Amino acid sequence: MVHPPRPLKGRGAASNPEGRFETIRHHAEDDGWQHAVLDEDQPRPRTEVTEECARSVITHNDSPDIRFTQALNPYRGCEHGCIYCFARPSHSYLNLSPGLDFETKLRAKTNLAEVLRADLAKPNYIVSPINIGSNTDPYQPIEKRWRITRAALEVLAECHHPCTIVTKNALVERDLDILVPMARERLVQVFVSVNSLDNHLAAKLEPRASAPHRRIKAVRMLADAGVPVGVLVAPIIPALNDRDMEAVLEQAADAGASCAGYTVLRLPHELKALFREWLALHAPQRAAHVMSLVQQMNGGRDYDSNFATRMRGQGVFAELLRRRFELACRRHGFGRARDLRLETSRFIPLRKPSPQGELF
Known part of the structure; x- marks a missing residue:
């Protein structure tokens, strides 16, 4: 007999399934000796960070439903542990599990600032706003120690390069000394992700992200400092957190957010x-209902990758969400998340380091 997975305090996933590229599958069997071990005696998985030397750090995107063409991700994996994170499957490329490995076995691109500087110095480089945090959160807890995101911002500020930031961690406030001068030159816009105001639910959905009320406070601090800030109600999970959409937008507007988006x-x-497993552990009574609505928004499947519908869904429930969102945005005077035009003409190309030094 195999015991079902149990919730792990401070973690989103409860298991570590193999990635889709693995050729070996592990199957646990209970031999009866584990019954004497109490749950509280089981060691909790600890966060491990491995340094990674990246050869390139700017990724390019041509997806028609994504508004940016360049992105920067200082870390692989994310300690926030959000169970719904669409980036989890990317850990399979590292021969690691999208489950617990994704939130406990992290990679830090320690040479990111150096490589970024070299990329921006290339003579054929074309300026376009760089999104920081398109895959994993640039302000996840390990950033407090590693400071790779801050190093990247310092390079971008030095050459007056525009960027956008997406995060659900109040640690972004730490870098106001860089963000405020960039904002004066229309070089930066920050998006704070808040998908619920329920602390109890958030502690299970996104266990190591800042609490919802703390993120709203971060929105206020950014706005008061003059940094353009928007709120992303993302992702909306039917029958789980969709009830909070209007309340999130109301509090974000009161805090000074100027635009909003949702997925x-x-x-x-x-x-x-992984998500079905989470539902069985944390919301068993509504699990079938949640997945039924998810499938209604995806043409009868758990997921439909169609660019035209994957961000907003399709069908009656998706249309209801769209109308609710538009009405709430109109009520609070929100613009669209893409309305702000960042300045690209201020860019000053960096020079490649030279052993001869600088003459001029």
């Missing part, structure tokens, strides 16, 4: 099974 839950690759 619905996406379950690519291994994430389907």
Whole structure:
């Protein structure tokens, strides 16, 4: 007999399934000796950070439903542990699990600032706003020690390069000394992700992210400092957190957010099974209802990767979410998340380091 997975305090996933590229599958069997071990005696998985030397750090995107063409991700994996994170399957490329490995076995690109500087110095480089945090959160807890995101911002500020930031961690406030001068030159816009105001639910959905009320406070601090800030109600999970959409937008507007956006839950690759496992552990009575609505928004499947619908869904429930969002935005005077035009003409190309030094 195999015991079902149990919730782990401070972690989103409860298991560590193999990635889709693995050729070996592990199957646990209970031999009866584990019954004497109490749950509280079981060691909790600890966060491990491995340094990684990246050869390139700017990734390019041509997806028609994404508004930026360049992105920067200082870390692989994310300690926030959000069970719904669409980036979890990317850990399979490292021969690691999209489950617990994704939130405990992290990679830090310690040479990111150096490589970024070299990329921006290339003579054929074309300026376009760089999104920081498109895959994993640049202000996840390990950033407090590693400071790689801050190093990247310092390079971008030095050459007056525009960027956008997406985060759900109040640690972004630490870098106001860089963000405020950039904002004066229309070089930066920050988006804070808040998908619920329920602390109890957030502690299970996104266990190591800042609490919802703390993120709203971060919105206020950024706005008061003059940094353009928007709120992302993402992802919206039907029958779980969709009830909070209007309340999130109301509090964000009161805090000074100027624009808003939203996405619905996406379950690519291994994430389907991980999310179903989470529902069985944390919301068993509504699990079937949640997945029924998810499938209604995805053409009868757990996930539909169609660019035209994957961010907003399709069908009656998706249309209801769209109308609710538009009405709330109109009520609070929100613009669209893409309305702000960042300045690209101020860019000053960096020079490659030279052993001869600088003459001029």
